[in-house]
Amino acid sequence: MSVSVCNNDVKTCEPMFPISNVCCIGAGYVGGPTCSIMALQCPEIQVTVIDKSKARIEAWNSNELPIFEPGLKEIVDKCRGVNLFFSTDIEDSIRKADLIFISVNTPTKQYGMGKGRAADVRYLEACARMIAEVADNSKIVVEKSTVPVRAASSVRQILEANQKSNVSYQVLCNPEFLAEGTAVSDLLTPDRVLIGGESSEEGDKAMESLSWIYRHWVPADRIIKMNTWSSELSKLVGQRGGVSPPGSVNE
Numbered sequence: 425m426s427v428s429v430c431n432n433d434v435k436t437c438e439p440m441f442p443i444s445n446v447c448c449i450g451a452g453y454v455g456g457p458t459c460s461i462m463a464l465q466c467p468e469i470q471v472t473v474i475d476k477s478k479a480r481i482e483a484w485n486s487n488e489l490p491i492f493e494p495g496l497k498e499i500v501d502k503c504r505g506v507n508l509f510f511s512t513d514i515e516d517s518i519r520k521a522d523l524i525f526i527s528v529n530t531p532t533k534q535y536g537m538g539k540g541r542a543a544d545v546r547y548l549e550a551c552a553r554m555i556a557e558v559a560d561n562s563k564i565v566v567e568k569s570t571v572p573v574r575a576a577s578s579v580r581q582i583l584e585a586n587q588k589s590n591v592s593y594q595v596l597c598n599p600e601f602l603a604e605g606t607a608v609s610d611l612l613t614p615d616r617v618l619i620g621g622e623s624s625e626e627g628d629k630a631m632e633s634l635s636w637i638y639r640h641w642v643p644a645d646r647i648i649k650m651n652t653w654s655s656e657l658s659k660l661v662g663q664r665g666g667v668s669p670p671g672s673v674n675e
Contacts, residue, residue, distance in 0.1 A: 441564060441594075441633040444469060447517040448525040449551050451475035451484055451510060453491055453607070454568060454600050455527035460499045461611040463508035465641040472509045474517045484510035495608040518558045523634065525598075526551045526579070527568040545575055552579045555593075556586035564630045566596045576620070576652045594630035596621045597655040617647045620655025 446462065448455040451473045463471040475481050483490040485504070489497055500508065511517055518524060528547040548569055555565060565583065567576050580595040587593065597620035602610050617638050621627040631649045638647055 441522065441629055443522045443564075443633055443637060445472075445521050446470070446523045446525070446637075447472045447474055447521040448527055448568075449474055449514070449518075449554075450525075450527035450529075450569070451477070451480050451490070452527065452529065453604075454602060455525065456484060456489075456491065456510075457493060457496055457602070457607045457611060458525070458527070458568070458600065460496060460503060460508060461608070461641075462637065463503040463506075464499050466637060467507055469637070470507050470509070471503075472511055472517045472521070474511050474514045476512065476514065478512055481510045481512050493607045494605070499608070514554065515558045518555055518563075519560060521563065523564040523566060523637075524555060525566045525568045529569070545578065548575060549578060549582060552582040553586065556583050559591050559593075560588065561590070562592045564594050564596060564633060566598050566634060568598055568600055592626075594621065594626055595652070596630055596634055597652050598634060599655060612641065614642060614646065617642055618655045619647065619649050620652040621649070623651055 446459070446469055448459045448471070452475075455473055455475075459471045459473045462469070473481075473484065480490055484500070489500060504510070526548060528551060548567070552565070555563065565579065567579060569575075576595050576597050580593070583593045583595065597618075599618055601614070617635075619631050619634050619638075621631040635644075635647050635649065
C-alpha cells in the first residue's frame with residue numbers, strides 16, 4: 425500500500441484528521457507508559473488513560489505508580505495534570521476523544537473452542553461495543569492489545585453494526601514491542617513504529633493522523649504503514665522470534 429509520508433516538521437505537516445484529544449482504554453503495562461510518552465512529546469494534545477479499575481487509576485494518580493519502569497515516574501510527574509490524565513470516567517473520555525487506543529488484556533482462553541491456546545478477545549470486543557454506544561462523532565480507533573490476526577476486522581464489524589448515522593470509524597492496528605525494564609527507552613527511541621489500516625482514502629488519512637502524532641519524536645523513516653492484517657501478523661511473528669524487535673510483553 426503506497427502512502428505518502430511528509431517530513432518530521434510537525435508544525436508544517438498537520439494531520440489529515442485533526443487530533444487534539446486522545447484516550448486509551450486500559451491503564452496497564454502498555455497503555456500507561458505509551459500515553460505518558462505521548463503526552464510528554466505532544467504537549468498540544470490532551471491524553472487521558474481510562475480504566476474501570478478505581479484502584480489502578482488511583483495508583484496512577486499517586487506517588488506509587490502501579491508499575492515500575494526506569495524514568496517513567498519522572499515523566500508522569502511532569503505531565504500529569506497538565507496534558508496527561510488518568511480517569512475512571514470512561515464514557516466522557518470516549519465521547520471527547522478524536523483517537524482512541526484499545527489496550528486491554530487478551531489472556532489465553534479458558535473456555536470453549538481454542539481453550540488453552542487462543543487469545544480471549546472478549547475485553548477487546550467489549551471496548552468496541554462501548555465506543556459504539558457512547559460515541560457521538562467520528563473516531564479513529566487504534567487496536568494496541570496483543571490480539572490474533574483479523575481482530576481489527578472484528579472490532580470494525582462491531583463498530584459498524586452499532587454506529588449512529590452521524591458517526592464513522594477508522595480502525596487501525598498499532599502493535600507495541602516493549603521489553604520489561606526498558607519500556608521508556610523502547611518508546612522514546614523505537615526501532616520502528618508499525619501502523620496498519622484499510623486500503624482506502626479514509627484509511628490512509630487515519631494512518632497519516634496517527635503517524636503525525638509519532639512524528640513529534642520518531643523519525644519518519646521509522647514509521648511504517650501497511651495493511652491491517654500485515655501489522656497484526658508482524659506482532660505475532662515478533663513474539664515468536666521470527667523478527668528482531670525489542671522484546672514483547674503482554675498488557
